[in-house]
Amino acid sequence: MTDRYESVVFDCDGVLVEPTDTAVLVDAVVDAFDAFGVDVDRSVARRSVTEDIVPAETARDHGIDPEAFWHYRELTASLAQQAHVRDRGKPVYDDVAALDGIGCPLGLVSNNQHATIEFLLAYHDLPAFEVAHGRRPTLAGAAARKPEPDYVETALAELGAENALYVGDSEKDVVAAQRAGIDAAYLRRDHAADVTLTTEPTFEVPDLEALVERIPATERRV
Known part of the structure; x- marks a missing residue:
């Protein structure tokens, strides 16, 4: 794990909000x-x-x-x-409030549709993300989704970040981060408790509060 992250980028479904039924x-x-x-x-x-x-x-x-x-x-x-x-589906996880303790810029990259991501950010009044990308509604946009690194790399370029962390709850997230050349944190929530990964993330955490504790103190708001 790097001494200092210039940015932390998050997946959305299963990380910030519950997965869609x-x-x-x-x-x-x-x-x-x-x-x-x-x-x-x-x-x-x-x-x-x-x-x-x-x-x-x-x-x-x-x-x-x-x-x-x-x-x-x-x-x-x-x-x-x-x-x-x-209709009260896809609620926000309670520990999302912990992201206020991260001092570096935040980004969001999801395999969900970009229109859905924009809606979720506005509807749930989620933390401020400097960049947010969902997949484009085209075949090319679908082909570029994780585990391909395209959207992650786009977010990193917009954030001006090289030393970054990507946080997700699937193996695709870990692979996308690795292909983009950044660290990967695997969020092992209840729905991912029994998942066996075939590629190793930089580290694993059970929730977002534990994630914030793993990020170097120099990168956290006080």
């Missing part, structure tokens, strides 16, 4: 196909969500332009999550 996203995929006149099997929709697959081939098989479908699917998924949040 799988059923909400499966419904969004089904609704998106329905909008194109396709009655897709729910098992296909579920697999695309649980395995984080862009169903481009399924779209092509039904004569749908994959780019047009994906853009609509992303809009549908974002609006579904926003409605879910308004």
